[in-house]
Amino acid sequence: MTDETGTPPLPPSATAPTVKCLVWDLDDTLWDGTVLEGDAPLAFPAATDALRTLDERGILHTVASRSDPQAAAAHLAAQGLDDLFTLLDIGWGAKSDAVRRIAARLNIGLDTLAFIDNDRMERAEVAAALPEVRCYPASQAALLTELPEFQPPFVTNESRARRALYRGELRRKEAQDTYEGAPAEFLASLDLELSVRRATEDDLARAHELTVRTHQLNTTGRTYDLEELRELCVSPRHRVLVAALTDRFGSYGTIGLALTEHTDGAQDGSAGTEGASVLRLLLLSCRVISRGVGPALIGYLVRDALTRDLRPVAEFVPTPVNRVMLVNLRFSGFEVIERAADGRVVMGLDRAASPPLMPAHVRVVDTDANSPWRDR
DSSP: OOOTTSOOOOOOOTTOOOOOEEEEOOBTTTBSSOGGGTOOOOBOHHHHHHHHHHHHTTOEEEEEEESOHHHHHHHHHHTTOGGGOSEEEEESSOHHHHHHHHHHHHTOOGGGEEEEESOHHHHHHHHHHOTTSEEEEGGGGGGGGGSGGGOOSOOOHHHHTHHHHHHHHHHHHHHHHHOOSOHHHHHHHTOEEEEEEEOOGGGHHHHHHHHHHOOTTBSSOOOOOHHHHHHHHHOTTEEEEEEEEEETTEEEEEEEEEEEEEEOSTTTOOTTOTTEEEEEEEEEOGGGTTTTHHHHHHHHHHHHHHHTTOEEEEEEOOOSSOHHHHHHHHHTTOEEEEEOTTSOEEEEOOTTSOOOOOOTTEEEEEOGGGOTTTTO
């Protein structure tokens, strides 16, 4: 399909990341007419179909539009569409500035944003200022759901709740920015609760997604496909644990994954792993990096191993971006046992060691008792 200039848009690069957020113009793009000209325009059916389909896939919707903010927001509500949008940036400035602000507020890369507008000059302005942002004419709204960049490899329950998760995060950020006390006091005010349980079949797609997408807060960088995770869940030597986080603003979703193995030292030949619970992988979503959840989850894993009379051991594979996880392990008392030839660092705690102190502002709840995988 061509746009109003008669020129088809360039296809996206095969290596371009999946779109995480679609930024919409309103007048003559989302709806048929201009609100400030006295119209009461109805939304284009193709646009609303795209909105709802992409929302189901976990792709966020935001607005960058030239109009009166109150009038445009009121018309969105009148059309019953306001709840589908995570952010509105409506005014009279350059749309590229609005798109840039949206990326910053959502804390996502510009290369994961797309922009749709009926006006080729507006698209050209955004494309010139922000070449990473993919731009589409409004006439192609009906085709967006078929384009590969709008098709995430997995659609999970977590994906379907992404809009609510981001809205909660925006409320947290606003509360943090206006809080007048010390940072530690703000954390204490959140009423953070970290729940840990064994993974079930319903968790596997999200668990795989975390191994693929999480790099900074990741101890080893290993990835696992669905079948590998399924086999690990029923292995008598392994435990696959998922962690979810909530606070007074709502849920963060599933934000952590841990894979442990009960080993006698013969499986990998590493020193100090006899009768051990070896942490093969620990990762956390970067969205919780400032919440002190790493020490809480590590503390839970250490106590779990000691309760079962196993030595807590952890593998660490250094990468250019994951040093923060090494710091978390060291502050939890882990000391280097061995530096393996393959680059792994094997770290451990003595069975007689005192468990690390748990962060006072995070309440850890073990919900494993309700899991059908508990005794496997």
